[in-house]
Amino acid sequence: MRPASLKRCALAACLFLATGATVAQTTTATPVVVAGAVPDEATKAAVLSKLRALYGDERVVDRIEVDAVVAPANWHQHVTAMIGPDLQQVSDGKLEIDGNRVHLSGQVADASQGLQVTRSLKAALNPTYAVTSELRSGGGKQNLLDRTLADRIVEFQSGSATLTPAGQAILDEMAAALKQVGNARVQLIGHTDSVGARQANIDLSMARATTVKTYLESQGVAGMHLGVIGRGPDEPVADNATPEGRARNRRIEFRVL
Structure with a gap:
């Protein structure tokens, strides 16, 4: 019909x-x-x-x-x-x-x-x-990335920089969106919750951001346009006192420079 x-x-x-x-x-x-x-x-x-x-x-x-x-x-x-x-x-x-x-x-x-x-x-x-x-x-390249991520969390295995299948699925979508933004430089920013030592969390957030970059490159995104940085627990978006808040703080941010 x-x-x-x-x-x-x-x-x-x-x-x-x-x-x-x-x-x-x-x-x-x-x-x-x-x-x-x-x-x-x-x-x-x-x-x-x-x-x-x-x-x-x-x-x-x-x-x-x-x-x-x-x-x-x-x-x-x-x-x-x-x-x-x-x-x-x-x-x-x-x-x-x-x-x-x-x-x-x-x-x-x-x-x-x-x-x-x-x-x-x-x-x-x-x-x-x-x-x-x-x-x-849609209001520019940042809006495109924000819409694609849709407030979801790129998941890793607990305490590691290994992506879960759900995390890979989100990055597959982000890879396609990143190809649309052309030659714009995009910062991949890793964040953690506040549990554990600060320096260990900074190192983990950097490792996770690096894993994301590597995965995106494997999906055809030009690595020369991607930067990585680890913020650890320093920029929370939710209350670390609750399990839900800590989950929101363990995230990867995609920021068009």
């Missing part, structure tokens, strides 16, 4: 790509839904192939129908050309292609990134296509 927003496409070839929560989070199960009506199986196969190469097989949800719709000349080639890496810079995104009318909406890190994505989209098309864009800036 087509989404309501596709009913107007009944007579023309159309596609509707909804990128879900955060396009860049390619390691998560966030779905990328593609729906609409295309004129033949070859077009459907080509679109799905490009999307799966970009986002991974497990994320792409196929709701495309093959129907007796009219497509502009070379529509197949133009549509697949639009599906490129720049789309991964858009969060909460929608790409709507209705014949030769194209509309892109969603969230980007900043205005310059939005301009880059829109230019890339137009470059894939010929002048007969009308492209409109409603890309919103």
